[in-house]
Amino acid sequence: MTALAPVLDAPTAAAVRPLCPVGAAALEAGPAADPKAAAARAMPRKLEFGLSPEQLDAWHRQGYLHLKHVFDPADVAAWHEACQEAEGRADLAHPDNLRVQLSPDPDGGAPRIWKFDPFLDLHTTFGALGRDRRILDPLASIYAGREPRLFKDKLICKPPGGNGNGLHQDYHWWQGFPTSLISVMVAIDPADEENGCTEVFPGFEQGFMTERGKWSELKLEQIRASEGVKIVTEPGDLALFHCFTPHRAGPNKSSRWRRQAFLTYNDAADGEHYFSHRDHYWWYVTRHRDAEAQRRAFFL
Numbered sequence: 001m002t003a004l005a006p007v008l009d010a011p012t013a014a015a016v017r018p019l020c021p022v023g024a025a026a027l028e029a030g031p032a033a034d035p036k037a038a039a040a041r042a043m044p045r046k047l048e049f050g051l052s053p054e055q056l057d058a059w060h061r062q063g064y065l066h067l068k069h070v071f072d073p074a075d076v077a078a079w080h081e082a083c084q085e086a087e088g089r090a091d092l093a094h095p096d097n098l099r100v101q102l103s104p105d106p107d108g109g110a111p112r113i114w115k116f117d118p119f120l121d122l123h124t125t126f127g128a129l130g131r132d133r134r135i136l137d138p139l140a141s142i143y144a145g146r147e148p149r150l151f152k153d154k155l156i157c158k159p160p161g162g163n164g165n166g167l168h169q170d171y172h173w174w175q176g177f178p179t180s181l182i183s184v185m186v187a188i189d190p191a192d193e194e195n196g197c198t199e200v201f202p203g204f205e206q207g208f209m210t211e212r213g214k215w216s217e218l219k220l221e222q223i224r225a226s227e228g229v230k231i232v233t234e235p236g237d238l239a240l241f242h243c244f245t246p247h248r249a250g251p252n253k254s255s256r257w258r259r260q261a262f263l264t265y266n267d268a269a270d271g272e273h274y275f276s277h278r279d280h281y282w283w284y285v286t287r288h289r290d291a292e293a294q295r296r297a298f299f300l
């Protein structure tokens with residue numbers, strides 16, 4: 001495979017320029033600050049699984065929502081089957097495969113895949129998940145009736161002993177893309193403090209808190225740390241959080257796996273960015289490789 005070039009250049013002012021006026025306004029103030037603009041763009045329609053006014057209000061106050069028991073046990077069983085199939089794909093589990101990240105097997109076997117990015121194309125069950133109205137309708141409610149457009153899909157299978165994630169805003173990785181990005185976390189396994197659940201912090205109204213073009217974690221002093229909410233989930237729950245919502249996840253100190261899918265969408269009014277994001281991601285994950293290692297990289 002030939003060397004991968006960045007779609008966005010190394011972070012510069014130009015690289016973080018918002019792609020649309022909606023994003024530009026939100027980048028300064030955060031989406032919660034401009035509900036009138038959202039209302040002006042409203043295109044109401046009937047959404048079978050849309051959010052209630054109370055849920056929408058909570059979204060605008062908090063920058064996250066925990067929706068419980070959205071999917072059925074039968075859905076969860078199908079996800080587990082698909083996960084088992086994907087995790088068992090020895091052909092994918094290669095350090096040069098850009099789709100996956102590997103970690104040592106807690107049971108001493110061959111390295112295991114802990115992250116698939118992307119994953120929806122690996123199984124029809126996963127593909128259907130990305131198009132499920134129980135995910136799309138809550139987002140369409142937030143987008144004032146407009147459709148969400150898939151931006152990124154990843155599956156994190158955090159093994160016992162697996163690392164956590166430091167405190168960050170996702171927009172940190174996505175500078176230059178629309179600021180309407182919202183991630184939907186789909187709980188596949190139970191998640192709690194012991195196995196490293198996701199923790200979110202209100203405060204997305206502050207907008208993007210990192211100096212433009214910089215790549216750094218947030219400091220606790222930058223957020224209202226005491227208001228952190230650990231999202232303890234049952235399989236079939238969803239958690240939505242905005243790309244400005246600070247969040248982190250603890251290490252997995254339990255003997256249980258913690259599988260969660262993260263599906264990220266943008267407002268369709270902001271266009272289509274799935275493949276430009278993927279190119280950017282590939283540049284990001286290979287940027288420290290030497291030329292030889294760049295040539296070895298492949299996508300399967």
Ligand SMILES: O=C(O)CCC(=O)C(=O)O
Pocket residue numbers: 156165170196197198199247248249260262
């Ligand atoms: O694994 C988690 O709970 C959080 C993952 C995360 O923060 C991220 O991928 O941006």
